Amino acid sequence: MTKVCVVSGSARGLGAAIAERMSEAGYAVVGLDLGYPEDRDLSTLPDEAKPGVYPVHGDISDRDAVLKLVAVVNERLGGPHVVVNNAAWIHYALLPDVEEEVLDRMIAIGIKGMVWLSQGAAKAMGDDGGSIINITSITSTTGFPRATMYGALKGAGASMTRQLAVELAPNGIRVNAVAPGFVPTPGSLDVVDAAGVDRRQSRTPLRLATPLDIANAVAFLASDQAGAITGQTLVVDGGLTVSL
Numbered sequence: 712m713t714k715v716c717v718v719s720g721s722a723r724g725l726g727a728a729i730a731e732r733m734s735e736a737g738y739a740v741v742g743l744d745l746g747y748p749e750d751r752d753l754s755t756l757p758d759e760a761k762p763g764v765y766p767v768h769g770d771i772s773d774r775d776a777v778l779k780l781v782a783v784v785n786e787r788l789g790g791p792h793v794v795v796n797n798a799a800w801i802h803y804a805l806l807p808d809v810e811e812e813v814l815d816r817m818i819a820i821g822i823k824g825m826v827w828l829s830q831g832a833a834k835a836m837g838d839d840g841g842s843i844i845n846i847t848s849i850t851s852t853t854g855f856p857r858a859t860m861y862g863a864l865k866g867a868g869a870s871m872t873r874q875l876a877v878e879l880a881p882n883g884i885r886v887n888a889v890a891p892g893f894v895p896t897p898g899s900l901d902v903v904d905a906a907g908v909d910r911r912q913s914r915t916p917l918r919l920a921t922p923l924d925i926a927n928a929v930a931f932l933a934s935d936q937a938g939a940i941t942g943q944t945l946v947v948d949g950g951l952t953v954s955l
Contacts, residue, residue, distance in 0.1 A: 715790030720798030722746030728922030771824030781831030840883025876942030892948025
């Protein structure tokens with residue numbers, strides 16, 4: 712049987728790498744992102760789960776849309792067996808420059824979206840078990856200039872990982888997180904200039920992680936090899952946090 716994985720924020724960057732890696736691992740991957748063409752809706756999902764990436768245009772912050780997505784995936788493909796909460800909106804700002812509209816959207820995507828997809832997935836998984844993997848960040852535990860709001864959101868995701876791991880364990884559902892350091896993706900390069908990239912590289916003992924490094928960590932946590940691991944955060948940052 713082909714297992715099913717749902718990945719949010721999968722149109723580019725880390726999400727795209729995760730979706731592709733999980734497809735290579737044999738999953739039928741349903742990707743949810745506003746970056747996909749609008750004609751890629753639920754009707755375009757296949758009637759049988761086969762390995763591959765199937766994009767769906769949608770807003771992770773829309774609870775009704777997310778719950779409907781999970782229900783259709785469950786009815787048509789079975790599952791999901793794995794959910795990856797990757798969607799986020801990266802925005803750095805000093806405290807005096809934080810704008811309410813921006814913060815509201817960050818919360819809608821980074822926290823509410825994680826809740827809605829986890830909520831739908833837990834119901835669909837039932838007592839059959841499964842894996843929920845949240846993409847957090849080293850900013851959840853380490854202070855960086857201009858990252859207060861982003862770090863707070865990722866800290867919420869890290870806390871949610873621990874709480875849900877306990878709550879959902881009786882159903883055999885494992886909940887873990889991957890916390891990347893700086894990864895040069897289109898999204899991160901929108902907010903970090905070349906000098907910032909060089910500075911992060913110079914402070915990293917090993918090397919900057921790539922999207923594939925993060926995707927490999929997700930694939931491990933989703934696999935049977937991690938069958939006794941829950942409530943944990945796997946840091947993938949080239950050794951940056953241990954060197955600070």
